[in-house]
Amino acid sequence: MIINVLLVLMALAVIAIDRARNLFAVIVLSGSYSFLMATVLVALDAVDVGMTEAAVGAGVSTVLLLAALHLCRSEEAKPAHQPWLPLAVAAACGAVLVYGTFGLPAFSDPQAPIHTHVVPRYLGEAVRETGVPNVVTAVLASYRGYDTLGETTVVFTAGAGVIALLRRRKKRKDASR
Amino acid sequence: MRRQLVLRVVAKLLIPYIVLFALYVQFHGDFGPGGGFQAGVIAAAGVIFYGLIYGLADARKVVPDWVVEAMLGTGLLVYLGVGVLGLLLGGNYLDYFVLARDPVEGQHRGIFWVEAGVGITVAGVMLKIFYMFGARGTADE
Amino acid sequence: MNFAGHFSYWATIFLMIAGLFIVIARGNLIKKLVGLSIFQTSVYLLYVAPGKLIGGTAPIIADGFTVYSNPLPHVLILTAIVVGVATLALGLALVVRIREAYGSIEEDVILAGEEVQEQTGGQEA
Numbered sequence: 001m002i003i004n005v006l007l008v009l010m011a012l013a014v015i016a017i018d019r020a021r022n023l024f025a026v027i028v029l030s031g032s033y034s035f036l037m038a039t040v041l042v043a044l045d046a047v048d049v050g051m052t053e054a055a056v057g058a059g060v061s062t063v064l065l066l067a068a069l070h071l072c073r074s075e076e077a078k079p080a081h082q083p084w085l086p087l088a089v090a091a092a093c094g095a096v097l098v099y100g101t102f103g104l105p106a107f108s109d110p111q112a113p114i115h116t117h118v119v120p121r122y123l124g125e126a127v128r129e130t131g132v133p134n135v136v137t138a139v140l141a142s143y144r145g146y147d148t149l150g151e152t153t154v155v156f157t158a159g160a161g162v163i164a165l166l167r168r169r170k171k172r173k174d175a176s177r
Numbered sequence: 178m179r180r181q182l183v184l185r186v187v188a189k190l191l192i193p194y195i196v197l198f199a200l201y202v203q204f205h206g207d208f209g210p211g212g213g214f215q216a217g218v219i220a221a222a223g224v225i226f227y228g229l230i231y232g233l234a235d236a237r238k239v240v241p242d243w244v245v246e247a248m249l250g251t252g253l254l255v256y257l258g259v260g261v262l263g264l265l266l267g268g269n270y271l272d273y274f275v276l277a278r279d280p281v282e283g284q285h286r287g288i289f290w291v292e293a294g295v296g297i298t299v300a301g302v303m304l305k306i307f308y309m310f311g312a313r314g315t316a317d318e
Numbered sequence: 319m320n321f322a323g324h325f326s327y328w329a330t331i332f333l334m335i336a337g338l339f340i341v342i343a344r345g346n347l348i349k350k351l352v353g354l355s356i357f358q359t360s361v362y363l364l365y366v367a368p369g370k371l372i373g374g375t376a377p378i379i380a381d382g383f384t385v386y387s388n389p390l391p392h393v394l395i396l397t398a399i400v401v402g403v404a405t406l407a408l409g410l411a412l413v414v415r416i417r418e419a420y421g422s423i424e425e426d427v428i429l430a431g432e433e434v435q436e437q438t439g440g441q442e443a
Contacts, residue, residue, distance in 0.1 A: 007329035014336040014356055023348055030352050037359050044370040045377070045387035047210040049362070049395050051202075055218040056403045057359065060303050063225055064403075067310035068410040069348060072417045074424075086343035094335040098328060106323030108372040115371075119390050127379050130273075130284040132207040135377040135389040136396070140212065141288040144393060145271050149256055151397045152295050156253050158404030159302035165411040166309040209378065214400050299400065306407045313414060 006040045023075055027065045034058040048136045188230040195223035203296050207285075213292040217299030225307050233311040245305045252298030259290050326367045333360035345425035347413045351406060358402045365391040365398075 013033040020026050034057030041050035105112040126138040140148055203216030228236030260271040268275035273287030337360060340353025369388030377389035413423055420428045 004325055004329070007326065011329060011332055011336070014333055014340075017349075017352060017356070018336065018340050018344070023346070026349055026352055030355065033356065034359065037363070040363065041366060044366050045374060046366045046369075046392050046395070047376045047378075048212065048215070049366060049392050049399070051210050051215045052218070052396055052399050053359070053362070055215055055222060056399050057355075059222050060218055060225070061355065061403055061406060063229075064306065064310065064407055064410055065348065065352070067307070067314075068414055071310065071314050071414045072348065072423050074346075074417075074422070083339075083343035086339055089342065090335045090339040093338065094331055097331045097334070101324055101327040101331065104324070104327060105368065107326055107367065108370055109323075110371060112368060114368050114388055114390070119388055122389060123377065123379070123386055129281070130288065131281045132285065132288060133379045134207055134209065134211075135379060135386070136210075136392045137206050137212050137288065137292070139389055139393045140396060141291045142273060142284055145291065147393075147397060148291070148295065149260070149271070151400060152253055152256055152298050154401050155302050155404050156249060156298055158408055159249050159305050161408050162306050162309050162411045165408070165415055166313050168312065210376070212396075214396060302404070309411070310414070 003040055003043050006036055006043065010036045010040070021075060023069050024066075027062060027069060030065070031058050031062040034061065048134075184230050188226060192223050192227055195226065196220060199223065199300075203292065204289075206292060207288065213295030214299055217296040217301075218303055220296075220300045221303035221307070224304055228307065228311070233308070237308070240304065242308065245301050245308065248297050248301030249305060252294045252296070252301060255294030255297065256291055259287055259294070263287075327364070330360050330363045330367065333357075333363070347416065347423040347425065348410075350425075351409045351413065354409070355402065355406055358398070362395045362398060365395050 010033055013029055013036065017026050017029045017033070020029065034053060038050045038054035038058060041053055122135055122139055122143065126135045126143075127133055130138045130142050132138045132142075199216045199220035202211035202219060203213065206212035206216070224236060224240055227239065259276075263272040263275060264270050266275040271287075273284045274280040276283035276286050334357055337353045337355075337357030340356065341350050344350060344353065369391045371385055371387050374385040374387045375383050377386045377392065379386070416428065417423050420431050422428060422431075
């Protein structure tokens, strides 16, 4: 399937990000990785999520990384020693996770537990109760409105945090601290 | 200079459509893919595009600092205000059924204003972060 | 062991541990943040993939379609994406401040600078 091909391409992009030492190349590769992720999400019928990932991951995220790179102006140094211990730790985590996936339902199984409980009600009643055909918007704004309120607060707090960190004070003549 | 000319002309052609698409995604999010987050990010991306091509000073003239900071707070206040309005009209907090005579119409209205609040806040935050990173660089050296 | 059924999960886990490896093995702060964002996006895939139904369509109710993919993971992941970019912006702001304070964004150089500061601070006091 096209999804498997795209997943293999994403794996290749991540390996390239790990090996590259020029940070500009790393950022461009991460932008292309986000674009591939958005394509996979659309192929998985998640059109809202794909649009958001394309705009946020491949757009704003890349711009912010490039702005930070321009301010920091460096390239990654040569690693001092071979990273065998992190590789072993990551491989061990991966092995445990793969062992965990044996208990998961197969891909696109209609009897999977995720399709029971609340979702048939959302899909069946959303148009009748809210008048909005896009079920994702109905769930986001109406059925789970509190979560969206919390998330808007998180976004606002992130903006306030960046203002607090990067605000320019008036420069003083004497040495600070 | 020739390359800069191409960038400037293409930017002038594209940016109105980017802003129009952001408005479309915001208000048509009920019937197709879209909603507040996507619209906010696309609108911010249009202004960031303008700032990248024409310079941060020009972008600051088009969307001044006080407008962006006002957007940050206004969106969240709109969201909270819809909740309080539900309280004042007799229902629970963030209850959409009481916002209009017909409950389904009330849901529609509540979803509209809530998504508008989210879109304003997200656009303001993305733009403010871009302005902050840009301003940090010009004051050095 | 259903290989075709589980390939998407294993690809997701590979992306996850690759992101984790970049975070713990590389010393450059910007590269660590890129690895963290790779880790986050692989988690999005882990959530959205089980909701897909082959033969279904996007969860927008329209005439002529009866099978829809599951909308609940989409809602959770929409929130997660925006929160992810918010944390990335805060992390990058911290990296910029670290660069201004220590002159480098390599972890070894920063830690060496911290040790020197501790030693000179201890000797002065």
